[in-house]
Amino acid sequence: MPEHISTLSVAAKNSKQRVTTGSWFIPLVKRIHFYIGLFVGPFLLLAALSGILYALTPQIESHLYARQLYNDSRGTVLPLQRQVSAAQAFAPSHAVLSAVRPSPVDGENTRVLFDVAGLQPAERLAVFVDPVTAQLQGTLIVYGTSGVLPLRTWLDQFHRSLLLGDLGRNYSELAASWLWVTALGGLILWGARQRRQAKASGKGLRRLHEKFGVLLLIGLLFFSVTGLTWSQWAGGNISMLRQQFGWATPSLSTVLGKEPVDEHAEHCGHEMHPPISLAPINGADYDRALAAARLAGIKAAKIEIKQPTPGRAWAVMEIDRSWPTQVDAVALDPVSMAVVERVSFAQYPLAAKLTRWGIDLHMGVLFGLANELVLVMFAAGLAAMVVTGYVMWWRTRPTRVVxxxxxxxxxxxxxxxxxxxxxxxxxxxxxxxxxxxxxxxxxxxxxxxxxxxxxxxxxxxxxx
Structure with missing residues (x-):
């Protein structure tokens, strides 16, 4: 009998040791998951709430800036020359004409863009012109290559940097860096709990927290990865990696000094040489550039025509990032309007295409309203997970020293x-x-x- 008891005691001791040895992983994941939620949770909550507002800005801005964006005119669209001239007469005297975004559809105004001293980097003054009457519809400061309007610019800067510049960008990078870790960690903890319990794991807030985490997992991973591509430090490393493997997004070169690339260039007798000086640009040149770009295959309704500086070509770029993506671009010689460079989305490396689609999906522009609603749903779910996590911690926090x-x-x-x-x-x-x-x-x-x-x-x- 004593031997039997001794054998059972040794077996129990060995079993306990095995459990202790095999239980290091889940407690470690649980502790890290807790700390991410405790310390990074506020930043995730800020990113989620500002992301909800950002996703809804197209609808808000369409009403807020309706006068600048839309018109009721019906008739023949005037040449860009007339529209540009009207904008130049209205713009400040020190404003420098830089680009034009022609009206993409009936009822929308043309944007004539100016560089103005005193604006922030990537900001331009947009003068909105009725394309049918050439009447001025107002001005707004627009930001970036997307030409986003003031409300969305403010929300974008808040979402990305809390309006604190480069220092503030560390907040969004912190959130994006840990989001995928806490999402996968939560999945591991949920799986471990499911294995321990045959029935539903947890009750109340815990069950709600777990359900949100499992249902939103793919979206959370997507937000984390795409957010990191924009970040300051990790984003720089990702860019270097893409360059190293040839995954970078092709860029349009407007530097002159190359032969035209159109198929009939060898018969035209035009050789490209960098000009010493550039003749003043007038509105008629925009019409010529638009016509040449259309002949070269630029078909999108949403385009930007950027005028040249000395030694460089015109750039005509498609800017429609909704599905199907239209971001082809051509560079045109300022004298002959021959194509000297072309970038086609169809020729992008797969990684560059995925990056383009990922960014546009993250911004809510790839699939329009449906895209925006999905973003709102995921961001609201993330916010709910952060809040329920804090409530669970508060309810179970230690109230005594152990x-x-x-x-x-x-x-x-x-x-x-x-x-x-x-x-x-x-x-x-x-x-x-x-x-x-x-x-x-x-x-x-x-x-x-x-x-x-x-x-x-x-x-x-x-x-x-």
Missing amino acids: RQPQRSPLMLLRKTPIVPLLLIVSLTLLLGFCLPVMGISLLIFLLCDLIRYQLTKGKKRIER
Whole structure:
């Protein structure tokens, strides 16, 4: 009998050791998931809420800026020369004409764009002109290659940097860097709970939190990846990687000095030489550039015609980023209007196409209203997950000092088998190098947790 009891005791002890040895991973994931939610949660919440507003701006701006954007005129569209001349007469005297975005459809106004001293980088003054009557419809400051209007510009800057410039961009990079980790970590914890329980895991807020996480997983991973491509530090590393593997987005060169690329160029007798000076640009040149671009295959309704500077060509670019994507571009010699450079979306590397589609999907422009509604749904779900996570933490927070506080991730790693430990350390170092904001924040998390552990270690339990 004693031998039997001894055997059972040894078996129980060995079983306990096996459980302890095999339980390092889930506690580690749980602790990291908790810290991401606790410290990065506010930034994720800001990104989600500002993302909801950003996704809805097309509808808001269509009403807010209706006078500048739309007209009720019906009739023949005037040449760009007339429209540009009207805009130049209205623009400030120090404004420099830089580009024109012709009216894409009936009822929408033409945008004549000017560079104006004192504006922020990538900002331009847009003068809106009725294409039928050449009447001025107002002016707005527009931003970036997308030409976004003031409300969306403000929300974009808030979503990306909290209006704090380059320093503020670290907030969005922090959120994007950890979003995919917390999403996958939550999936692992949900799977572990499902294995332990035959029925539904958790009740109330926990169950709601888990359901949101599982349902929104793909979207959260997508937001994380596409957000990182725009980030300051990780985005730079991603750009270098794309360049290294030939995945970069082709860019249109407007530098003159090359032969025309159209199929009849060899019969035209036009040789391209960089001009010493450039004759003044007038509105009629925009009509010539538009006609030449149409003949060269630029078919999109939404285009931008950018006038040349000395030594450079006209650039006519498709700017329709809704499905199907139209972003072809041609460069035109300023004298002959012959095509000297062409970039076609059909010839983009697959990675560049995926990047283009990913960015446009993230911005809510690829599939119009449906795209915007899906973004709102995912962003609202993320916000709900952050809020429910905080509520769960508050309800279960320690209200007494415990003798054995929750172990630090560093303590948990001490129980990790050598092979998984080496893999974790190697992966952490690699991610810290590729995603610097993640690496720095991880060190801060671990330091805070280690300090907490040391401060609470060994204290006696205090009853509620």
